[in-house]
Amino acid sequence: MAPNHKRRREAFNVDTKLVEIYEDLASEKDEIRLKAAQALVSQFTSDKNPTDEQIKKALQRLFRGLCSSRKAARIGFSIALTELLSQVFGSPRDSSELNVSTVMNIWESQTNATGGESGQEQRDHHFGRLFGAEAIIKSSILFKAAVPFTEWTKVLDLVLDLAQKKPWLREECGWIIYRCVYELAAQKADAKFVESALERLCSNELARTPEGVAIWLAAKDLFSDAKFPSKIWKHDDPLDARERTQLAKVMKESSSADSENGQGGNAKSSGVWNSKLHFAWDPVMTRLGDSSAKESSKSKSSRLSFADFWTEVVDNGLFAAASSDERKYWGFLLFNKVIGEYPLPLASLVFTKNLVRCLTNQLAVEDRYLNRMAVKAAKGIQTRVSKDPEFAAASVKGLMGSSGAVNFDQATKTKTVEKIVVEANLGALKQIVPLFESLIASPGTTDSKAAASSRQFLAGLFLAIVRSRASAGDEAEEGMQKILEKILFVFVRFAYFKDEGRDQSVVPALTEQTQELFRSRINSCINSLIATPKYAGVAYAVVRKIRDAAKSEEHGKFIINIEEGPIHDSVKGAFKSLKKLSNMEKGEKAGINAFKLLYSLTILQVYNGDADAASMLEELDFCYTKIFGDKKSKKEETSDASDALVEILLSFASKPSQLFRRMSEQVFGAFATNITENGLDSLTSILEAKESLAGQQEMFDQQDDDDEEGDESMMDIDGADDSDVEVIDAEGSDNSDSDSSSEDDTTSNNGDDSEEAIFEAKLLAALGNARADDEGSGSGSDSDMNDDEMEEVDTQLAKVFKARRDALGQKKDKKDAKENMVNFKNRVLDLLEIYVKKCHSKLLALDLLLPLLRLARRSTVKQISTKAGAVLREYTKQCKGSALPTIESAEPVWELLKSIHAEASHSGPPAHTSACSQASLLVVKTLVAHDKDTIAGIVDVYADTRKAQLLSKKCHVQASFFSDWNNWCVSFGKQTKN
Known part of the structure; x- marks a missing residue:
């Protein structure tokens, strides 16, 4: 091979x-x-x-x-x-x-x-x-x-x-x-x-x-x-104008x-x-934009303007009703491009009718084909506004003006407009505020209910603007105060005046509920603004505007008549005092501003129809005269003025309003150092009252409750988010009913069951032989009764159901009373916290210890008990080093120490023992600071308490009470030896 x-x-x-x-x-x-x-x-x-x-x-x-x-x-x-x-x-x-x-x-x-x-x-x-x-x-x-x-x-x-x-x-x-x-x-x-x-x-x-x-x-x-x-x-x-269709x-x-x-x-x-935008759009629109800029500089051109191009080619072309979703998609891409990249004059032109209609429709429903593009467009507007706040005006006009809808946010279930307006700068707001005013006057509908809804939405936008600018504080732009006052003046126009003139500029007419809403929004705006010192005078500006507009009738007829009589005189006198306060250059600026605020809000309450506000003005006049009047008079009678001022502040604090709470705190803070023993007693007496209907009857004149209820019920028209009304739950006491004690719930449930059983028993007794659950009686039971017997049954049933209604009414009254008292005590504790911060070194401050301790023990609401302990803790925190109360005589302080030890012997929550220990040590430090030799007597007081703890079953002093004392003794011993 x-x-x-x-x-x-x-x-x-x-x-x-x-x-x-x-x-x-x-x-x-x-x-x-x-x-x-x-x-x-x-x-x-x-x-x-x-x-x-x-x-x-x-x-x-x-x-x-x-x-x-x-x-x-x-x-x-x-x-x-x-x-x-x-x-x-x-x-x-x-x-x-x-x-x-x-x-x-x-x-x-x-x-x-x-x-x-x-x-x-x-x-x-x-x-x-x-x-x-x-x-x-x-x-x-x-x-x-x-x-x-x-x-x-x-x-x-x-x-x-x-x-x-x-x-x-x-x-x-x-x-x-x-x-x-x-x-x-x-x-x-x-x-x-x-x-x-x-x-x-x-x-x-x-x-x-x-x-x-x-x-x-x-x-x-x-x-x-x-x-x-x-x-x-x-x-x-x-791009010739004659080629627009082509x-x-x-x-x-x-x-x-x-x-x-x-x-x-x-x-x-x-x-x-x-899905990408054709490259030709960019050169076309760029050249049209350049041409529009040249035209604005008075040079003539036969080319299309950018606005005409957008309307003809984009709005009537891509966004036409008959256009496909694909072409509308391109339209949104163009819109986003212009909004994101083009200068303000051109970007302001793209909110055209068909586009805004399509944007609204697509945003409204999540499963629509172009919803994601519409969401992207809405976010694109917000992004541009955040970078260029001036653009907010064009955006709002486009979305809510002639091309859009007043209720854009409501229709789309978004907060697009709200997020835009809070970013607007001064220049944009100067255009937005007049637009909103015109939309409130004429929302574009003759339906009263729809108009009320739109006006409520616009009021909410105004409030959002005010809150955003108020939070900016001192960083606010120059001239911002005027635009914020303009917003308040718009509220004034629609809240306090009826447009009954021949021009009929407000169509449809404002309902009473809408006007009440606007009045509530004024309170909310003032509440946000007065937290910033720069805007402290807005309340005065508001009441002055109401007074001037009532005289001139520029906005129509004033809703209340106070032209003559004692109310008119009180208001007139108050404005005179306000004018004098405004002209004061010397003196304590905080006190002047606080009094101006108090006067202004009291006048506002008069304008709101509060029957008690006029008498409060008279009391304010008395306070004003004694505090800011003749110096000799001020020295002699200043205590009466401060006592009256406390009563006025308490009347405001008792109302469930954030504005009145803030105002009372500011005024109280300005005059805390002038508070007398009587004034402090007025505060602590509220802490001693029961958190029940009986406690409310003790603190308030019940004859006025019906009138106040009517006012308060109107305060929160559309929810707590935008309302000035304070809900007790908002401060952590939403658990007050459950936290106060499990006993409340059990008692409530058992009470409901027993009340239901009693009601059924009474109902059966009234029916007699004609019992509803007696099947044997059948339909013949009624035929066995004559007319007199039937009438007797009806009378008995009426009595049973009346008793049932009364029982339910009482139950609601009790619940409302408890909420009112809890709210009132919260406000008083806020004031006392201010007092201990400013006046902790005063002897008078020691009078707060026992009321706070008793409140911490007795309150059925855990939040109140905790807050009382917090105020006492703040007091002891402030009294450090040499900042202790100065005393002239030790005898009353000894009595206070013994009373605190007696209070500690009561059974209470764990926080109560801690509070008692802190209060006791504060008094001990005060006595020792006055005279070091008092230490022997203090030891005896503690020894007596220790003896009672060991021998008496009624003494419930906790071990921590003595542990804190021992620790203080160690510290004191080291200081003494040194």
Whole structure:
């Protein structure tokens, strides 16, 4: 057998480095691709003297790589190809036979789809041809003097032929030519290059397409001397005002775009919808924006204005009622683009009727096709406003003005407008406030209920503005106070006056409930503003505005009549005092501002119809005279004035209003140092009252309750979020019923069961033989009774149900009374906390210890008990070092110490023992500071308490009481020895 000789494989040199470079060109990482492109191009520098064959192979490999389906291959190969062509033809070699024609042939052959490939492979070749054309154009080899012009026209023909055959690639083809116009302008190329591009656009029926419009506009801007094809656009300008209808059809890719002008045939639509915005929109709108800016500088132009373009092309085109969701999607993309990128004058123009209607409809329902785009648009508006607060005015006008709806936020179930207005700056608010005022006057509906809803919403927006600016504090812009007062004056107009004039500017008429709502909003606004010293005078501005408007009747007739009588005199006198206070330059500024606030709010209560407010004004006059009047009188009778002032503050504090709470705290803080023993007793007596109906009857005159109930019931019309009314639950006592004791719940439940049983027993007794659950009686039971017997049964039933109603009414009264007393005690504790901070070193402050301790033990509401302990803790905290109460006689303090120990012996919650210990040690420190020799007597008092703890079953002093004492003794002993 012949030997088996294998043919020897010839050696084949593989450049592994080059293979790696081509592999890296397709990497998804930018830095790797760029490094590979640099490495490849460096192999073809002139000093390396590459052969024509090497260059051809590299070009073939790169053009072929452009047809790869790998994600990043086209990008990397395109960069490398552009740089390679620029380098090779940038420094021509004498011996080289390689020319641009050769490159064009390689490009055409390598990217040609023969028809035998799969659909995906054909698509890859089409993209390869597109990227190849872009690389050739970017390399600028076509625009050199020695290169035949036919090579340029060949590129144009191949690209435009691809755009015609494959409409889904038309935008990319147009983009390449569009960018080429800028490249030609940068190289100062001959206009013939652009002219040939425009001619071929027209011959391929692509002039009236979005791509054609963009290329035309770029050529007109950069090559104004070029010869443009005739009879395509009027004045050779796609943006001419007379082309608005045609332009609208072109930009939304209408198939009938050229039918009217008789251009032979039309370009096919791109066929495939693209979720990205067409590149042509940007050059079109940018140029229209520039034209609008020039027009504003009094230069005439036949071009469309930006506003007309937006209305015709976008609003009536993309957002037309009959438009598809896909076109509306483009419309939202345009809207977001303008809102996010364009200057304020242009961005303010895009809130057009169809757009806002579509935005509202899409936001309203989550499962609508364009809901996410609408949400993105709404957030885009908010983002722009946060960056450019001036834009808030245009946004609000657009969403709520003639193009939108007053109840935009309600219709869309969002807080879009609310979030916008709180970001608005002074300039924007100067436009927003008058708009809201006009919308309150005329909400755009004749339905009274719908108008009331819109007015309530607008009032809420005003309140949101005030709260946001109030929280800004001293950082508020100059002039902000005037705009905030303007908001309050708008409330005044609609809260206190009836528009009964002939002009009928308020349609439909305001309901009493809406006016009450506005009055409540005034309180809420003042409550937010007076927390900032800068806005301390707004309450005075409000009542002065009400008085002046009532005199002039500029807003109609005042809702209450106080023209004559004692009330009128009281109000008039109060305004005189206010004027004097305003003119005071010297003295304690905090006290003056506090008194102005108190006067202003009391007058406001008169205007709100509070029957007691007028008498409070008389008391205020007395306080004013004694505090700010004659110095001699002030020295003699200042105690009476401070006592009266405390009573006035308590009357305000008793109302469930955040405004009155804040006001009472500010005024009390200003005059705390003037409080007398009687004034302090007025406060502590409230702490001693029971948290029940009996306690309420003890503290309040019940004859006035009915009137006050009517007022309070109207305070919270649309929920606690925007109301000035304070809900007890809001401060942590929402658990008061459950935390006070489990006994309450059990008693309540057992009480309900027993009451139900008693009711059923009484009901059965009244029915007698005709019991409802007696099936044996049947229907014949009624027939056995005569008329007198039936009447007797009816009388008995009426009595039973009346008793039931009375019982339920009493139960509600008890619950309301408890809430009122808890609220009142909360307010008093707030005042006492202010007092101990300002007056802790006064002897009078020691009188607070026992009432606070008793409240901590007796209160059935855990929150009240805890708060009492907190106030006492704050007191002891303030009394550190030398800041102890100064005493003249030790005897009453000894009695106080013994009383505290007696209080500690009572059984109470754990916090009570701690409070007693703190109070006892505070008194001990006070006695020792007065006379160190008192320590022996103090030891005796503690010893007696210890003895009672050990021997008496009635003494419930806890061990911690003595532990705290022992710790203090150790500390005191160290100080004494030192």
